[in-house]
Amino acid sequence: MPDAPEPVRAVFDTNILISSFYLHGLMGDLWEHVEVGTVSLTLSPFILGEFTGVLKRGFGLPAHTVERLVDEVLAHARLVTPTTRLAVVKAKDADNRILECAVDAGASVLVTGDLKHLRPLGRCRGVAILTPAEFRRLHLLRRS
Numbered sequence: 001m002p003d004a005p006e007p008v009r010a011v012f013d014t015n016i017l018i019s020s021f022y023l024h025g026l027m028g029d030l031w032e033h034v035e036v037g038t039v040s041l042t043l044s045p046f047i048l049g050e051f052t053g054v055l056k057r058g059f060g061l062p063a064h065t066v067e068r069l070v071d072e073v074l075a076h077a078r079l080v081t082p083t084t085r086l087a088v089v090k091a092k093d094a095d096n097r098i099l100e101c102a103v104d105a106g107a108s109v110l111v112t113g114d115l116k117h118l119r120p121l122g123r124c125r126g127v128a129i130l131t132p133a134e135f136r137r138l139h140l141l142r143r144s
Contacts, residue, residue: 007040042105
């Protein structure tokens with residue numbers, strides 16, 4: 001019996017993290033791959049901070065619910081504090097924090113829905129920048 005393939009090392013931007021956690025279909029499939037270990041997810045304190053902020057302010061969730069959801073995410077993700085500083089995206093500096101996480105995590109893929117700033121880069125310091133559909137097609141379908 002052949003060995004199972006290594007998990008895909010990935011970083012999800014904040015919107016993908018939230019969508020994968022809450023939505024069904026393609027987005028929900030991404031989180032399922034994290035839960036079963038075919039995707040090795042890495043996040044940074046910056047991404048977690050944005051995640052927490054959106055859950056509190058955007059969704060209006062109470063603090064105890066947000067804490068439970070953050071704990072759930074952290075149970076399935078590795079946390080890295082980037083030391084690399086990038087200034088690749090001039091129009092939206094926050095996107096550089098996402099790229100820094102992907103680079104310092106040694107991720108092979110950054111999954112993003114940001115078609116304006118991140119996806120057009122295509123690649124940054126060896127990290128492929130893909131939409132959820134591209135990520136699924138290139139990395140997940142062949143594992144199924």
